[in-house]
Structures are given as C-alpha cells and as structure tokens.
Amino acid sequence: MSDILESGSTQRQLAMVLDLNKCLGCQTCTVACKKLWNKDSGSDYAYWNSVETQPGRGYPAEWRETGGRDSEGAVKRGEIPNIDTGYGRAWNFNHKQTFESSGKPGAQKEWLRPDSNPKWGANWDEDRGAGEYPGSNHYFYLPRLCNHCTHAACLEACPRKSIYKREEDGIVLVDQDRCHGYRFCVEACPYKKVYFDYERQVANKCIFCLPRIEEGVPMACARQCPGRLRFVGYRDDPDGPIWKLVDQWKVALPLHPEYGLAPNVFYVPPMSPPQLDARGRPTGEPRIPLSYLESLFGDSVGGALETLVAEREKRKQGTPSELMDLLIAYDWNQSFALGPKDAEVSLG
Amino acid sequence: MKKALDLIAAPTGIQPGNYVPVVYSDLDGPKTPTASLEVEHSTRGWRFRVAWPCPEPVRDTGDESDRFPDAAAVLVPSVGDAPWVTMGAPGQAIGGFLWRADRETLQSVRAEGLGSVQRGEAKGVRGLASEWHSGEWSLGFEVAGWKELDETHQVAIAVWRGSARQRAGLKSISPGWVQVTT
Numbered sequence: 001m002s003d004i005l006e007s008g009s010t011q012r013q014l015a016m017v018l019d020l021n022k023c024l025g026c027q028t029c030t031v032a033c034k035k036l037w038n039k040d041s042g043s044d045y046a047y048w049n050s051v052e053t054q055p056g057r058g059y060p061a062e063w064r065e066t067g068g069r070d071s072e073g074a075v076k077r078g079e080i081p082n083i084d085t086g087y088g089r090a091w092n093f094n095h096k097q098t099f100e101s102s103g104k105p106g107a108q109k110e111w112l113r114p115d116s117n118p119k120w121g122a123n124w125d126e127d128r129g130a131g132e133y134p135g136s137n138h139y140f141y142l143p144r145l146c147n148h149c150t151h152a153a154c155l156e157a158c159p160r161k162s163i164y165k166r167e168e169d170g171i172v173l174v175d176q177d178r179c180h181g182y183r184f185c186v187e188a189c190p191y192k193k194v195y196f197d198y199e200r201q202v203a204n205k206c207i208f209c210l211p212r213i214e215e216g217v218p219m220a221c222a223r224q225c226p227g228r229l230r231f232v233g234y235r236d237d238p239d240g241p242i243w244k245l246v247d248q249w250k251v252a253l254p255l256h257p258e259y260g261l262a263p264n265v266f267y268v269p270p271m272s273p274p275q276l277d278a279r280g281r282p283t284g285e286p287r288i289p290l291s292y293l294e295s296l297f298g299d300s301v302g303g304a305l306e307t308l309v310a311e312r313e314k315r316k317q318g319t320p321s322e323l324m325d326l327l328i329a330y331d332w333n334q335s336f337a338l339g340p341k342d343a344e345v346s347l348g
Numbered sequence: 349m350k351k352a353l354d355l356i357a358a359p360t361g362i363q364p365g366n367y368v369p370v371v372y373s374d375l376d377g378p379k380t381p382t383a384s385l386e387v388e389h390s391t392r393g394w395r396f397r398v399a400w401p402c403p404e405p406v407r408d409t410g411d412e413s414d415r416f417p418d419a420a421a422v423l424v425p426s427v428g429d430a431p432w433v434t435m436g437a438p439g440q441a442i443g444g445f446l447w448r449a450d451r452e453t454l455q456s457v458r459a460e461g462l463g464s465v466q467r468g469e470a471k472g473v474r475g476l477a478s479e480w481h482s483g484e485w486s487l488g489f490e491v492a493g494w495k496e497l498d499e500t501h502q503v504a505i506a507v508w509r510g511s512a513r514q515r516a517g518l519k520s521i522s523p524g525w526v527q528v529t530t
Binding site: 087 | 363364365366367368370371372409410411412413414462463464465467513515516517
C-alpha cells in the first residue's frame with residue numbers, strides 16, 4: 001500500500017470521503033465544528049467546515065478564482081478574501097427587540113433580522129443552483145474543509161515554516177506560536193480554507209479534530225452528520241472505507257485535482273435525475289451536467305458515476321453490492337477506521 | 349548624523365517558501381523609495397528619527413481579514429557586516445526594534461536569516477513618538493543602551509507600506525548597513 005502515499009509525504013495519511021448523494025445541506029457539520037473549535041471573536045466570520053450550494057459562488061465568494069493555483073497546477077498570485085465581500089461578516093440578530101415587540105399588545109412588530117447589512121456569507125446562495133425550471137434546474141451541496149493536502153500550498157507558502165504536516169497522520173497544522181499573521185497561506189490555498197484571526201493576528205484552520213483522532217474518535221463533522229455521508233480512515237488501510245472508496249471502487253475523487261496538491265478529502269460525486277424536455281419527458285441527460293462535475297472533480301468523474309449507477313442497479317435487483325452497503329452506512333462502524341482505539345464509534 | 353536614503357525593494361527571489369519568490373516581483377522597485385534616518389548618541393543613549401513618504405496611511409487593521417498596518421524597523425548587526433538583506437545568518441544575528449502603526453509600543457526583533465525573526469517585548473526604549481502628516485510618517489525613539497550599535501556603528505532600516513499589503517519580506521530596505529557617525 002505504500003505506493004498510495006506519494007514520495008516525500010508522511011508515514012500515514014488520515015483522509016475523509018464525503019458522499020455528496022447523501023448531503024442534506026443541514027449544516028450540522030458546520031455547527032458541530034464551529035461550536036467545538038472556532039468560537040474566538042477574531043475568527044467569528046470563519047467556518048473551518050462549510051457547506052455550500054453548487055453550482056454557486058461558494059464560501060468565500062469565488063474561491064476558485066482567488067486561489068494560488070491555476071488550472072494547470074502552476075503557482076499563481078492568490079487573493080486574501082475581504083471579510084465583507086468574500087467571507088461575509090458575522091452578524092447578530094435583533095432578538096431582544098423582536099421578542100419585546102411581540103409581547104406588547106398594539107406595538108409594531110419587529111421582524112427578526114440581522115443588525116447589519118450583510119453582503120455575503122457561508123452558503124449565501126443556498127439552493128439557487130443553475131438550470132431552468134422545470135426541465136434542467138439542479139443544485140447539490142458541497143461540504144468543504146481543509147483537504148490536508150499531501151503537497152499543501154499553505155505549508156509551502158509560509159516563509160516562517162509555521163505550517164507543518166504531522167508525520168504520523170499527515171494532518172496539516174498551524175504553529176500559532178511561530179505564525180506572524182502574514183497570510184501568505186490564506187492567499188496561496190486554492191481551496192481558501194486557511195483563515196486569519198484578526199484579534200490574535202494568527203492564521204487558523206481545520207485541525208481534523210486532532211485531539212479526537214488521537215483518542216480514536218472521528219472528527220465532529222463526521223460524527224455528528226445525520227446523513228452519515230462522511231467516512232474517515234487512513235489512505236493505506238485496505239480494510240478501511242477510504243481505500244475501498246478511493247482505490248478499490250474508484251468512486252471517491254479529490255476536489256480540483258488539477259491544482260496538483262493531492263488533497264486528502266475525497267468526494268463521491270452526485271448522481272442526478274434526468275432532465276426533462278418541453279413535454280416533460282426524460283431526456284436521458286443528467287440534470288447536473290457531467291462537464292460541470294468534471295470541472296470540480298476531474299476527468300474520472302464519469303467513470304465513478306457509471307460505477308455508482310451500476311452498483312445501485314445491482315442493489316435494486318436484489319443483488320448484493322459491497323459498495324452500496326458501504327455507502328448506505330448500514331453499519332456505522334464501517335464508516336470510521338481509526339485504528340485500535342476506535343471503540344467510541346461502536347456507540348453509534 | 350542625518351542621512352537621506354534611497355531604499356530598494358527587498359529581493360523577493362530569495363524569500364523562503366515556493367510562493368513569495370514566484371508570485372511577487374521586486375522588479376517594480378520599492379514601494380517606499382526614500383527615507384531619512386537621523387541617529388544621535390548622547391549620555392542618555394541612542395536617539396533615532398526615521399521619516400518616509402506614505403500617501404495612504406494604514407494605522408489600524410481593525411476587524412478586517414485583508415489589511416496590513418504601516419510598519420518600520422531599525423536594525424543593527426550583532427557582529428560587523430552580518431548580512432543585512434538576508435536578515436542575518438546563522439551565527440550572525442541582527443536585532444533591533446519594530447514599529448507598527450497599530451501598536452502603541454515597539455517590539456524587539458532578532459533574526460539569524462530569512463524566516464527566523466523572533467519578536468519580543470522591547471526594553472530600554474523611551475520617548476516613542478510617531479506621526480503621519482502631509483503624506484509622511486515620522487518615527488522617533490530613544491534606546492538607553494545598545495551594545496551592538498556601540499561596537500559596530502552600523503544600522504539599517506526597513507519600511508512596510510500597509511496600503512500595498514506589504515509584510516514580511518515584502519518591504520523597502522536601505523541598500524546596506526548605514527555607517528553611523530557621531
């Protein structure tokens with residue numbers, strides 16, 4: 001299995017697979033992550049885990065256009081998203097006025113609303129998607145987090161070597177004692193998943209729930225997911241879900257492989273019902289255009305979808321399908337393979 | 349001693365990592381082309397005054413994700429002729445003081461090469477004053493004792509223009525050590 005880990009990489013690589021066919025867009029993962037790790041006021045705007053609607057501008061807005069890699073994988077000048085127009089500033093709500101007004105007979109009712117005039121936010125373009133109703137409209141949810149890349153752009157961009165990749169599991173971390181807040185990492189990451197804490201003046205990012213992992217417990221985003229769409233394990237474990245989905249079945253693909261960073265978060269691409277013609281008859285063309293999925297997940301997405309459709313058909317016919325059983329996650333224990341200490345997951 | 353300095357862009361090609369050397373070019377010249385440096389020695393210690401043009405001051409980065417403050421540094425080699433452009437070298441440290449427009453006090457800095465800067469609390473500094481007026485920053489402070497400067501009589505400056513998002517190795521610097529005459 002050692003050939004799975006590219007030369008120059010770490011001894012092992014922790015990885016995650018997300019089945020986009022099962023994402024509900026409920027943001028439970030986002031809240032689980034935010035509440036656990038990222039409550040500092042200096043990064044109140046930042047979501048280490050976010051779920052965005054695609055096709056869409058995403059979070060931060062237009063992140064694909066502002067990253068530090070071009071479509072050939074060459075290093076290019078990235079941008080630091082603006083907190084108002086890129087990320088969207090965190091806002092408070094007028095809860096007090098709303099509830100007070102509702103309790104006073106005859107008083108003018110206050111609507112619950114933000115106390116500012118936001119310009120953007122996480123999943124701002126929720127459920128907008130693309131296409132024309134009713135024949136071709138479509139959207140799907142894309143949960144995003146740090147990819148803990150094998151060749152991490154953030155790590156390579158830091159002039160202070162403040163970002164490092166753990167030898168034992170490949171988790172990419174920021175040493176905040178070394179970080180001087182220069183934000184070249186924010187600029188360079190083409191996935192825009194490194195953030196700046198403007199109060200503490202340091203970078204921060206997803207830590208793959210490192211303290212949980214060390215106790216054999218999956219990441220909060222994976223553990224709390226009601227749709228059971230996340231799979232966690234090591235890239236080189238042939239008995240784990242990652243190897244099965246990425247290497248055996250080849251249905252889990254990295255996001256924007258053309259950036260050349262070898263991300264370690266993979267996605268099972270979304271299948272979609274057929275488009276309808278003017279008379280409402282199925283055309284046979286999927287609603288989510290293959291070309292769009294290829295723009296996200298590369299040229300292998302067509303083969304992955306063919307495998308998924310074929311295995312789903314087998315299951316519909318009553319024939320066993322190891323792939324479908326794994327993706328359905330009948331047995332949650334099979335979704336997480338974190339080593340000998342992963343007893344916690346049996347509670348699920 | 350008072351000198352007018354023509355600054356240069358710190359060379360980006362030698363900066364650590366694979367990003368800054370590739371995407372940032374120093375070919376356009378320094379963002380801050382000139383500065384004046386005044387150094388006086390007395391029984392109270394060393395007194396510095398640095399002034400440089402800055403048409404659009406950035407005094408505060410507030411709660412923004414993409415703003416950088418104006419800044420300047422006065423640095424001295426620990427041993428004579430320690431390399432300046434590379435922020436010293438292993439065994440040839442440089443050290444001094446960093447001023448940022450968004451802070452009320454100076455920070456001490458020490459480095460033994462690019463990417464190795466350590467910041468700390470500045471000690472022995474008096475009379476810190478900074479002012480932006482008519483398109484120019486002026487910065488003044490006194491240092492009670494500075495053994496390395498007593499010995500080497502060499503000093504250099506670096507200036508970061510916040511409005512141009514300058515930070516780290518993106519800066520304008522004196523072309524070399526300036527010999528201090530008292």
